Amino acid sequence: MYWWLAALLLVLAAVAVFLLRRPRPRESSLPVAHSGRITTLPSFRRAMRTRLLTTCAFLAVIVITGISALAGIARPAWVETVNPERKLRDVMLCLDVSGSMLGYDADLLQAYQELVERFDGERIGLTVFNSTAVSAFPLTDDYDMVQTYLKDAEEGFRSWGTEGTDYSWSTAPPHIDGSSLIGDGLVSCIDNFDRQDEQRSRSIVFATDNMLAGEPLFELNEATDIAVESDIRVYSLSPPSILTTTQTKELESVSDRTGGKQFDLGSAATIDDIVAEIQSQEAQRTPGRSYTIVHDMPAAPLTIAVFGLAAVFVLAWRVRS
């Protein structure tokens, strides 16, 4: 649609070259002698320099205008794929850091880091609990920060609290009896979801061995009720045990009731599968419809072309006069 612009510029360039080229003597040209009388004058040299500069500027403007016009004709665009559903997903990582789980926590946190790498748009939070729950970080999509926190936590568990962040101390205050208060932990995790007024997909990755020791405020059943009420799916992860215990069964029932799934924690490799499972499960629940948005960006080149065209006319007028 702007082809005429390119053609016009071509014509203008030709006219400019014709006007500004060094005059070539023709048959009718006037021979003169001793042109040094005028060509050695400083003002003549100055005028010639000005003329040269004007010519260069003219050609440069024409070239710039032409290039930007062509760029405008080429319709520059950038393509963006937007998945609005993903932005509506919240995943809370809920980690049991009781004594029985300490051996697995580092691996779990490493698995979480891998999980976070695959996320795009989902918000992630981490809540650790033992006898009480601590929000390591709230729901966020700042993945850099998330990775830093997860790394620190992993290091803390690997070095038994000498390096990184030690959560085992802060989650077991002396004035609360018992440890591994599973129900309380789950309720705390549920509580840590924000934006309650928005319609969002919420899920919890609940990593625990379900080894209860003490008197919790909420039984696991009560906590599950709350989760169901809040429409939160609980994916439970339990460390491998020699026999399928009642604890594992209980966890399975929690997942089933909330619409989640129960996984056995084998090795780091199976964690990958779990993550994929969780994601596909969530994808089914919140079908992501991707939009491909093509952003047309003709403004910059065409603006340059318009101003360039104006400059060409001004310069042409300057050269003619």
Place this chain on the structure above:
Amino acid sequence: MTALLNRIKARMTIHAHRRTRRLLDGDYSSVFHGQSLDFDDLRDYIPGDEIRDIDWKATARHSEPLVKRYVAHRRHILALVVDSSRGFDAVTSAGADKRQLAILLAGMTGYLAVRHGDDVMLIHGDAARTIASPRKGSEAHLETLLQQILAEQGSRVDGSINEQLQWIAAHINHRMLVFVISDQAPLGPVEEATIRRLRAQHEVLWITVTDADLAGLGSASTPYDVSRPGIGLPTPVLTNPRVRAEYQAAEAGRRQFRTDLLTKLGIAHTEVAHPDQALDSLHTLLLRHRRGPR
């Protein structure tokens, strides 16, 4: 082979009537006054002759005024010094051909000399070489000389009138009437020294064929310098008001310098731009020479 001279003669008759031509004869013959007192004979007065050359006693016995003729007046040598370089393949300030104008001026002066019974020689050339002809007093010889100037058309060398003047200074011992036809090539100290030297030995007359006004050329003329035939001069720059002002100042300065220099050396000088002015200019020049400081 008398094409050039015939045309010049025709021009002298067409553009000036007989009286004027006789006037020129008088102008020419009085160029040499006071050089010898060897009285030769008497001749009829021609308008333009010096009043003091009139033999009043003889005139009293005669119906017409008579003028004394001296031996020295006869068989003089007129040396036509012409710049025949490519600088003369250009146009004058009036748009005429410089070479044709130079030939016309040389032809007119030469013709006067031949009629006066003097010998004419031509010294022409450019910066690289100088060619001198033998001295003879015939019209055919004059025609040959004019043809020589014409033959230099299309020369590839720049001019330098100083070369020709130097040549005269180096090669010619006897007194001559040196008639210089040059253009507006700037004169400097070197030329001044040469002219001064020449002036001490010879009678020198100087005609400047004016060059084109470089700042006043039309934009359609696409001028080019004859010394750089392939490259045109940019008329928009030439006619730029600031360039034009500076050029005119510089030109006026050079013109003043040339006039002052020649006047200081006691050399009659005039400028010619067009063939139509040639006869008048020649008359003016000879008159100026006669009246000039001695």
